Every structure is written in structure tokens, then in C-alpha cells.
Amino acid sequence: MLFNSIGFALFLPAVFVLHWFIAGKTVKGQNILLLVASYFFYANWDWRFLFLLLFSTALDYFSALKIESETRQRAKKTWLWISICINLGLLGVFKYYNFFALSLQDALATVGLSVSPLLLKIILPVGISFYTFHGLSYIIDTYQGRIKAERDFITYALFVSFFPLLVAGPIERATHLLPQLKTKRTFDYSNAINGLRQILWGLFKKVVIADNCAELANVTFNSHLHLSGSSLAMGAVFFAFQIYGDFSGYSDIAIGTARLFGIDLIRNFSFPYFSRNIAEFWRRWHISLTTWFRDYVYIPLGGSQNGRFAAIRNTFVIFIISGFWHGANLTFIAWGMLHALYFMPLLLTKTNRRYLTIVAPGKWLPGLKETVQILFTFSLVTFAWIFFRADSLTHAFKYISTIFSRTLFTVPSFYVAANAKITILLLAVFLIIEWQGREHQYAIEKLDTNFTKPVRIAFYYAIIAALFLFAGKNQQFIYFQF
Structure with a gap:
């Protein structure tokens, strides 16, 4: 169901x-x-x-x-x-x-x-x-x-x-x-309304964002031998938003549903694509799994308390296990090892705990430095997603080799170009809403306090309309396979 x-x-x-x-x-x-x-x-x-x-x-x-x-x-x-x-x-x-x-x-x-x-x-x-x-x-x-x-x-x-x-x-x-x-x-009426609001936003993430991105990501990864480097790069970006919209959308629906019954579930996502380095990303992505590995694997192994070598070893252990937890394929292990390598400079310079709060609190826009950090971190994460999505290591390396070719500097083309344009527009709207709500548990949590009632109602109707007008082809939730 x-x-x-x-x-x-x-x-x-x-x-x-x-x-x-x-x-x-x-x-x-x-x-x-x-x-x-x-x-x-x-x-x-x-x-x-x-x-x-x-x-x-x-x-x-x-x-x-x-x-x-x-x-x-x-x-x-x-x-x-x-x-x-x-x-x-x-x-x-x-x-x-x-x-x-x-x-x-x-x-x-x-x-x-x-x-x-x-x-x-x-x-x-x-x-x-x-x-x-x-x-x-x-x-x-x-x-x-x-x-x-x-x-x-x-x-x-x-x-x-x-x-x-x-x-x-x-x-x-x-x-x-x-x-x-x-x-x-x-029964708490305000808590139930909050739950319904989170369910609605989760459905938007899944049905409008993830499912539309999935169609483009699937076409790109399945036809990688016939597309340009720029198209494959865009395909990787589409998959990055597919998996985020899919899984964080599921988590929003789950947490919102639990609220209807007066039960509070732990938060699972905290706007990970606004992270300034890879350590912050992992504090914000799949939080329940990350903290599980931290508490039951990393710390029992000694964490970072037994010297630098032990900290490096333990970091590789939890990332490799995390990759293997996602599936029985070498691509997931490669994905985990790549993130461990990303983590090393931060661990060695002891800067992995630098960013503990959300970026640019109280501001409309991030500064230039923060913008560069966010884009760089997102690029690293998206590159690693190629291994996560690929069918095999051979598939991943062929995909990457095409990206880093002369065709990277061409105009992207897709078999479903009209869908690509609509999806990019939807992503732009989605990112604006997520950015504006980044200081809350989920993007539209404080809609009832930040806007008048007519504006709120119009916004809710707009989301519901989008669920029908811009729904992508129904895709199974990605994490059901894990």
C-alpha cells in the first residue's frame, strides 16, 4: 500500500x-x-x-x-x-x-x-x-x-x-x-493540522518533484551511450532531486501521519542540499540512519577518541557499511567509500563540526562564500549519486567518462525535452519554498503564522492542483528496495 x-x-x-x-x-x-x-x-x-x-x-x-x-x-x-x-x-x-x-x-x-x-x-x-x-x-x-x-x-x-x-x-x-x-x-487539533500540512508537502515532493525527476533520470541513465556529457550531468542532477524528493517526501508523510495519532517520530531530513560541507550534509541526510551508525557502530569502535588513524578507519567502516546497507551491489560500496574520501579532509583538519546550524539564518539569500560552498557540496554529492543509481561499476564509469568529455559544454538534450523544461521550472519553485522554510522542521511548517488565511488557502489549493496537473508517472518509493 x-x-x-x-x-x-x-x-x-x-x-x-x-x-x-x-x-x-x-x-x-x-x-x-x-x-x-x-x-x-x-x-x-x-x-x-x-x-x-x-x-x-x-x-x-x-x-x-x-x-x-x-x-x-x-x-x-x-x-x-x-x-x-x-x-x-x-x-x-x-x-x-x-x-x-x-x-x-x-x-x-x-x-x-x-x-x-x-x-x-x-x-x-x-x-x-x-x-x-x-x-x-x-x-x-x-x-x-x-x-x-x-x-x-x-x-x-x-x-x-x-x-x-x-x-x-x-x-x-x-x-x-x-x-x-x-x-x-x-487528540490535539493543531498537531493534527500540522501533520496534514506535512503530509501534503511530502506528497508534493514525491508526486510532483521526485516522480517527474525520475522519468528524466531513468531515460538518461538507461540511454547514457547516446547522450552528451551535459545531458548526463543534468540526468545526475535530476536523480539527486528524485532521491531527495522521494525519500524526504516519504519521511514527511510518515511523520505527518504519526502526528495524526498523537505520536512524534524523529526527524529524518533537514534540508541537506543547503549544506556547506559533506559533514553537514550527513548531519542533515537520512538522520535516523546516520545517527544509528554513529551510536551503534562508530562510537563502539572508538569513534575519534583513539587517535587519527582510528578515526579514519572508523569513518571508512561506517560509510562502507552504510553503502552495503543500501544494497548488495559494488556500486553502493563505491558510493560509501567515495563519501568517506570526501570526509577525510574535514576529519584531518578537524573541521567536520564547523557547521551545526542552518545556513544564513534570518536572511533572504546566502553570501557568496556560502553559495559557493553549497554548490560545491551539492556537486560532490551529485557525483556520488551516479554510483548509487548506476546498475554496475562499469555503467557508472562509462557514465562519468562521458560527462567529462568535450560534450559537457554542449546544450543538454533529452528525449522528453518538454518534460525537462517543466521539471526544471518545478524544481526552481520547489527550491525557493524549501529555502524560505529551511529554519523549520519542514518547508511549509510555519505557513499558518507567516501568511494570512486567504494566502494560506490559496497556497494549499495550488499544491493540490499541482498534484493533479504536474504529477509524474507513478514510481515506487526508492527506499522500499532497501
Whole structure:
């Protein structure tokens, strides 16, 4: 069930009404209703994988109880590793088995050995990377004493499978979400309106920006052998905005939807394309995953506290793991390593913590220096996106070699030139709105306080009209494949 589908447009109001008017008398009733709705939502993708979700949930629920009840540290650690190994083992089988099997086949072929490994003909369960990381953070936090083991199975199961975040995040922490699920929620009109506003902006990002950019990016990457360097450069830019509009749009819809039920989810994007260096970009892009790797991988490895070499090693480790988390392809690992290389000058000069606030606060325009920094950082990020989007390393290198040819200085051309012009115009409008709202949680959050009621209503109608007039061809959310 896609967020931008008719099915979800019917599903969400029904759950909303049932939550507040039927099940809203007790927190137990609210949670049971949301859990049933979440399992129904997930079963709409493939009901068979619902059993895998239930198994993962039960595993972590009982493991946490055993960790808390055991008095011996060794026994606690045993239960911790049982949960970690089974969770990562399931993730590995579904997501990475075929990749490693084929990689082994290729490696043996280089030394003259021919093998035909058994390959699994299974599809990747939607959301498995996300709900696995939900469970792992809970288990680790329980083991480290940051949170008590949850004894109510319904509450814990809802934490793992709450439908707005189930298939593509944000990756929640038990310390943040579980306490909210244990407290009876009361309806807040202003919070619900804020949620609807964020859903609307998320839909605009997805349907108008991401889906239009996707059409142009797909044509460009699929026809890279027949296009000029300038066209390929523009194609990479279109993909940069496709993935941003797609994923941040999903996050906006998820966070806004949760607000309708009185639940606050952690922020996942903070205007990353207005970053002044690559470190700031990673503080603003996919925040829930970045902080997850920081807290559960980077810091346990020693972070930057054990000397410069350790800091460099740990930085490469988390970026390579981050790349591999996105998919079983060398292109994702190359993408992660490239970002690690980007990070090195900042790490070595200890300037990676320089920009902690949004650019040009309170100003209409950035200064010249800030403009150059933003454009340079965006160029680095967009270049790396080529590896992320490419089908293979060969595809990526051929694409890049064409960009850096004499045809880079020609006028870009596309098979769908009219769509390109409209999309560029839509991107310009989108960037203006994002820039004006960059100091808030999302671009149009403060629309109700910054503009009069007639202006607000006209703006909302304009967005709704754009959803119908400028909707791109419906594309699946990119992060569903991760």
C-alpha cells in the first residue's frame, strides 16, 4: 500500500476515525487498533512476510526480557548476541546471500575453478532493513541499560511495526518511541493540522518533484551511450532531486501521519542540499540512519577518541557499511567509500563540526562564500549519486567518462525535452519554498503564522492542483528496495 495510492487515502481516514472515536478510551485499545492496522498495512505488500516480521518481533521481545532478568553478565551478552546474529542472519539471507554466492563464483573463476552456487529465488521482504534496525537498537539499548525491557508485547510489537515508519523509516529508537506508546494519547487539533500540512508537502515532493525527476533520470541513465556529457550531468542532477524528493517526501508523510495519532517520530531530513560541507550534509541526510551508525557502530569502535588513524578507519567502516546497507551491489560500496574520501579532509583538519546550524539564518539569500560552498557540496554529492543509481561499476564509469568529455559544454538534450523544461521550472519553485522554510522542521511548517488565511488557502489549493496537473508517472518509493 503506497502512501500516494487510493488505497492509503481510504485506509488512513478509517484508522484515524477508529483510533480516536472507537479505540481512544484506553492506551491499550489505541495500541491494539494501531497494531492491527499496521499488520494489515504490511500484509498488503505480501502477507507471507508478515510471519517474518512477527518472528523478528518475538525474538527481540523475549531476548530483551532474558537480558534484563539474567544476573550474570556473560548470560546477558549471550542473549544479546543470539538476537543480533539471528536478526543479521535473516537480513543476510534475504538481502545478501545471492550477492556473496555470485562474488565467490567470480573469485574462484579468476583462479580457474568453475562452481555453480545454489541461488535463492526469493524476493526481498519490504522494510526488512528498517524493522531489523528498530529491533537491534532496542536490544542493544536494553543490554546497555538505556531502557527497561518492555513487558507488554502489544506495545513492543507496535514500536517495531507502526505502519507510517514500517517499510522505510525513520529508524526509531525505543528510548524515544516506546514511552509515547505507553501513554494515553489525546487528540490535539493543531498537531493534527500540522501533520496534514506535512503530509501534503511530502506528497508534493514525491508526486510532483521526485516522480517527474525520475522519468528524466531513468531515460538518461538507461540511454547514457547516446547522450552528451551535459545531458548526463543534468540526468545526475535530476536523480539527486528524485532521491531527495522521494525519500524526504516519504519521511514527511510518515511523520505527518504519526502526528495524526498523537505520536512524534524523529526527524529524518533537514534540508541537506543547503549544506556547506559533506559533514553537514550527513548531519542533515537520512538522520535516523546516520545517527544509528554513529551510536551503534562508530562510537563502539572508538569513534575519534583513539587517535587519527582510528578515526579514519572508523569513518571508512561506517560509510562502507552504510553503502552495503543500501544494497548488495559494488556500486553502493563505491558510493560509501567515495563519501568517506570526501570526509577525510574535514576529519584531518578537524573541521567536520564547523557547521551545526542552518545556513544564513534570518536572511533572504546566502553570501557568496556560502553559495559557493553549497554548490560545491551539492556537486560532490551529485557525483556520488551516479554510483548509487548506476546498475554496475562499469555503467557508472562509462557514465562519468562521458560527462567529462568535450560534450559537457554542449546544450543538454533529452528525449522528453518538454518534460525537462517543466521539471526544471518545478524544481526552481520547489527550491525557493524549501529555502524560505529551511529554519523549520519542514518547508511549509510555519505557513499558518507567516501568511494570512486567504494566502494560506490559496497556497494549499495550488499544491493540490499541482498534484493533479504536474504529477509524474507513478514510481515506487526508492527506499522500499532497501
